[in-house]
Amino acid sequence: ARVRHHRWEITYQFKSPDCFQKLAVTINGGTPGPTIDAQQGDTVVVEVKNGLLTENVAIHWHGIRQIGTPWSDGTEGVTQCPILPGETFIYKFVVDRPGTYIYHAHYGMQRSAGLHGSIIVSLPGGVKEPFEYDEDRNIILNDWWHRSTYEQAVGLSSIPFVWVGEPQSLLINGRGRFNCSQAGTTAVCNPNSPQCSPYVLTVVPGKTYRLRITSITSLSALNFEIEGHNMTIVETDGHYVEPFVVKNLNIYSGETYSVLVKADRDPSRNYWAALNVVSRRPTTPTGLAVFNYYPNHPSRSPPTAPPTGPLWNDTDYRLDQSLRIRARRGYAVPPPRTADRVITFLNTQNRINNRTRWAVNNVSFTLPHTPYLVTLKQGLLHAFSQEPPPETYDYQNYDIYAVARNPNATSSDGIYRLEFDSTVDLVLQNANTMNPNNSETHPWHLHGHDFWVLGYGKGVFDPEKDPKNYNLMDPIMKNTVPLHPFGWTAIRFRADNPGVWAFHCHIESHFFMGMGVVFEEGVDRVGRLPTSIMGCGHAKVLGRKP
Ligand code: C2O
Ligand code: CU
Numbered sequence: 001a002r003v004r005h006h007r008w009e010i011t012y013q014f015k016s017p018d019c020f021q022k023l024a025v026t027i028n029g030g031t032p033g034p035t036i037d038a039q040q041g042d043t044v045v046v047e048v049k050n051g052l053l054t055e056n057v058a059i060h061w062h063g064i065r066q067i068g069t070p071w072s073d074g075t076e077g078v079t080q081c082p083i084l085p086g087e088t089f090i091y092k093f094v095v096d097r098p099g100t101y102i103y104h105a106h107y108g109m110q111r112s113a114g115l116h117g118s119i120i121v122s123l124p125g126g127v128k129e130p131f132e133y134d135e136d137r138n139i140i141l142n143d144w145w146h147r148s149t150y151e152q153a154v155g156l157s158s159i160p161f162v163w164v165g166e167p168q169s170l171l172i173n174g175r176g177r178f179n180c181s182q183a184g185t186t187a188v189c190n191p192n193s194p195q196c197s198p199y200v201l202t203v204v205p206g207k208t209y210r211l212r213i214t215s216i217t218s219l220s221a222l223n224f225e226i227e228g229h230n231m232t233i234v235e236t237d238g239h240y241v242e243p244f245v246v247k248n249l250n251i252y253s254g255e256t257y258s259v260l261v262k263a264d265r266d267p268s269r270n271y272w273a274a275l276n277v278v279s280r281r282p283t284t285p286t287g288l289a290v291f292n293y294y295p296n297h298p299s300r301s302p303p304t305a306p307p308t309g310p311l312w313n314d315t316d317y318r319l320d321q322s323l324r325i326r327a328r329r330g331y332a333v334p335p336p337r338t339a340d341r342v343i344t345f346l347n348t349q350n351r352i353n354n355r356t357r358w359a360v361n362n363v364s365f366t367l368p369h370t371p372y373l374v375t376l377k378q379g380l381l382h383a384f385s386q387e388p389p390p391e392t393y394d395y396q397n398y399d400i401y402a403v404a405r406n407p408n409a410t411s412s413d414g415i416y417r418l419e420f421d422s423t424v425d426l427v428l429q430n431a432n433t434m435n436p437n438n439s440e441t442h443p444w445h446l447h448g449h450d451f452w453v454l455g456y457g458k459g460v461f462d463p464e465k466d467p468k469n470y471n472l473m474d475p476i477m478k479n480t481v482p483l484h485p486f487g488w489t490a491i492r493f494r495a496d497n498p499g500v501w502a503f504h505c506h507i508e509s510h511f512f513m514g515m516g517v518v519f520e521e522g523v524d525r526v527g528r529l530p531t532s533i534m535g536c537g538h539a540k541v542l543g544r545k546p
Helices: 151-158 316-326 371-378 508-512 539-541
Strands: 003-015 020-025 036-039 045-050 060-062 087-094 099-103 118-120 134-146 169-172 200-203 208-215 223-225 231-236 239-246 250-251 257-263 271-278 286-292 342-351 355-361 364-365 410-411 415-420 422-431 443-448 451-458 480-483 487-496 499-505 514-523
Touching: 036 208, 045 060, 060 087, 099 208, 118 134, 118 208, 134 223, 151 508, 169 271, 169 286, 169 415, 200 208, 208 250, 231 250, 231 271, 250 257, 250 286, 250 316, 316 451, 316 480, 364 487, 371 499, 371 514, 371 539, 443 487, 480 487
Parallel strands: 003 045, 036 118, 134 208, 200 286, 342 422, 364 410, 415 514
Antiparallel strands: 003 020, 045 087, 060 099, 099 118, 134 169, 208 257, 223 250, 223 271, 231 239, 231 257, 271 286, 342 355, 355 364, 422 487, 443 480, 443 499, 451 487, 499 514
């Protein structure tokens, strides 16, 4: 195994990814940032210098479990103090599983300012994938706003509340296209900027490509389609999928998929790769890339209209694709047959002090100033609420199909403490928002673990009946899973990774508005904490001296 060393400087730069110029947070000047390429078992070392003038930073390695290194998870307020302007922080962790992963900022809403990239972990030499392809390509999907992250965050915390709204553009590998004639007169918008020419994926006729597709959106659920070409889904979140063919792929923020695409169509032309918003009524134009058959010129526009994707509100279509994702035969890891503890999470939109918030079981999460990992390990228990949040909600009396009679909720930074090595079931239950006949899609992401996806269903989860239909045969393992509108999703995991781990909705504004929880397990087994994660809140006295 090798050590892969990276040296990154984080800075703001003027960028025009969709032709409209704004400030973006970059790594060594770029967004998306550099791809981390490694082999299973390698150690990745990333020296992050915060070159932002007035803003903290923290970077999370999404999908990497951080076994033995919980302090490198990069989650501000949970596993570390933020990296201050001018400071350097060293992340060091082992990539123990092959697959497609993501890294991104985990401080406030900073992720949406552009700090993200791919982590590709390849198999050790001599080991083969259970499928064949000629070449590999990374595709990062994102949504993009012209207002700054600060303006968005202030709006969400304001009275009256100002919603971030739908994105202005969809980006494929950091490239999109905004119609500059709609930009205000003070805006800098250049339709001829080379930064906003579409991404070109050049293919050789007859070859098969493995597209490693990642969604890092701040809000949007997406549908990705390559005009006229089928895709075979073979991997998700680092686990092999029993292959199945789709015309288009639904992908939620925080998920990764590998799909195989064969360049087997008329090679005399190019084709559109199209990205469309689903689940929310789209107001954002289709994101486009060019699927370029060699040797056609890459800038030659396809002669056809780009695909518009499935109906945005066809929840059944998306639920159906979720249900088809099973572990590949021969690779399924059987889950424990039963759980030691079941926690049910009712997902609701709420009002607290005239602000709109999100809550689970009527508790809206707030991050403490001292990271939990430090607090728990050093016994500074006064640093957060010692009242454990609720395990369930009153499911016999709550109407998930109606706007709540009482939308009030409480705020808390209390956490769930799990028995080490126990098996835990989490049942996510969706509900109506504060708007009539409306329920949203929430992609939930668990840090520090993969979980088994036991099932999805419509309506109210029945704790007597529904577990009888759990898939214990070939459930896929993932780290991010959608909760569909008015439905439920059940997952199971082993609390066998000593540390403190966030579990939250991967929609940037939803987590910012309280949609998350934190689990602790086996913190007494965590090794000596590096002092570099300290230096804020009650951990200040423990931090390093300047
Ligand atoms: Cu990719 Cu806590 O997030
Ligand atoms: Cu959400």
